[in-house]
Amino acid sequence: MSGVLTSGLATGSGGVVGLILGLVGGGGSILAVPLLTYVVGVSSPHVAIGTSALAVSFSAAGNLVPHWRSGMVKWRCAGAFSLAGVLGALAGAAAAKAVDGQSLLALFGVVMLVVGGLMLRKRRSAGDPDVRLTRRSAPVLLPWLLGIGFAVGLFSGFFGIGGGFLIVPGLMLATGMPLPMAIGTSLVAVSAFGAATAASYAASGLIDWPLAGLFILGGLLGGLAGASLGKRLAGHKRALTLTFAGLVILVGLYIVARGALPLLGATS
Numbered sequence: 289m290s291g292v293l294t295s296g297l298a299t300g301s302g303g304v305v306g307l308i309l310g311l312v313g314g315g316g317s318i319l320a321v322p323l324l325t326y327v328v329g330v331s332s333p334h335v336a337i338g339t340s341a342l343a344v345s346f347s348a349a350g351n352l353v354p355h356w357r358s359g360m361v362k363w364r365c366a367g368a369f370s371l372a373g374v375l376g377a378l379a380g381a382a383a384a385k386a387v388d389g390q391s392l393l394a395l396f397g398v399v400m401l402v403v404g405g406l407m408l409r410k411r412r413s414a415g416d417p418d419v420r421l422t423r424r425s426a427p428v429l430l431p432w433l434l435g436i437g438f439a440v441g442l443f444s445g446f447f448g449i450g451g452g453f454l455i456v457p458g459l460m461l462a463t464g465m466p467l468p469m470a471i472g473t474s475l476v477a478v479s480a481f482g483a484a485t486a487a488s489y490a491a492s493g494l495i496d497w498p499l500a501g502l503f504i505l506g507g508l509l510g511g512l513a514g515a516s517l518g519k520r521l522a523g524h525k526r527a528l529t530l531t532f533a534g535l536v537i538l539v540g541l542y543i544v545a546r547g548a549l550p551l552l553g554a555t556s
Contacts, residue, residue, distance in 0.1 A: 297328045298499045302506025310514015311528050317344040317450045322539050333389035337448030338489025339496050343503045344450045345482025352475040360472030364421035365463055370480040372434040373441025377481040380445025381488035394547025400540030403453050407533035415466030432462035445485045450478035
């Protein structure tokens with residue numbers, strides 16, 4: 289594959305992820321690894337995961353700004369959750385690098401099936417918008433924030449994904465904050481987990497830096513287009529989410545099927 293074609297595919301793939309993030313508001317990053325593997329042609333699943341983690345971190349940091357400005361980020365809760373999650377992400381990334389690449393990819397397909405199924409469910413949006421992590425509330429909130437944060441970070445680091453589909457309900461469970469604030473606050477954790485995972489993979493030489501740059505560039509452009517289009521389609525967000533969930537499930541089935549074929553051949 290020529291360098292120009294690879295560059296175009298990397299930028300376009302990043303654009304697809306950014307567009308979905310702009311339209312749906314989250315979850316699009318789970319397509320990064322399949323796009324890098326099957327569209328861009330990254331041969332190593334570990335390099336695809338490391339490169340994806342870096343792109344996810346940048347994307348989340350960029351999307352955080354408008355949520356911050358609108359007062360939808362609970363910084364103290366985000367800090368505690370992220371601190372524990374970064375430790376989990378580093379442990380998860382270390383474990384993932386010890387797993388065979390193709391086995392890791394097959395497991396990733398299973399995760400996509402689970403994520404797609406979770407996206408089909410409606411989220412509750414009620415909660416306490418005034419919840420805060422203080423000295424008085426810490427004995428109740430802190431154990432939940434640290435425990436759930438570490439568990440989600442472990443999962444995120446192992447698969448090199450943002451984990452927003454787990455972080456959002458995790459924050460709501462730990463603190464009781466409403467959905468819009470959980471979404472804004474989750475971006476702090478997604479950015480931190482992605483950065484920790486990327487750092488671990490970078491230390492092992494498992495990031496394709498030029499591809500990551502092109503993917504991030506495409507993501508920024510796609511995100512702008514998605515945000516603009518998302519405003520026009522605001523009344524159809526549920527339909528968009530269901531459509532994306534179906535796409536995630538189909539891609540997950542494809543990855544699992546590809547991973548199962550060698551096993552079937554070995555047993556026949």
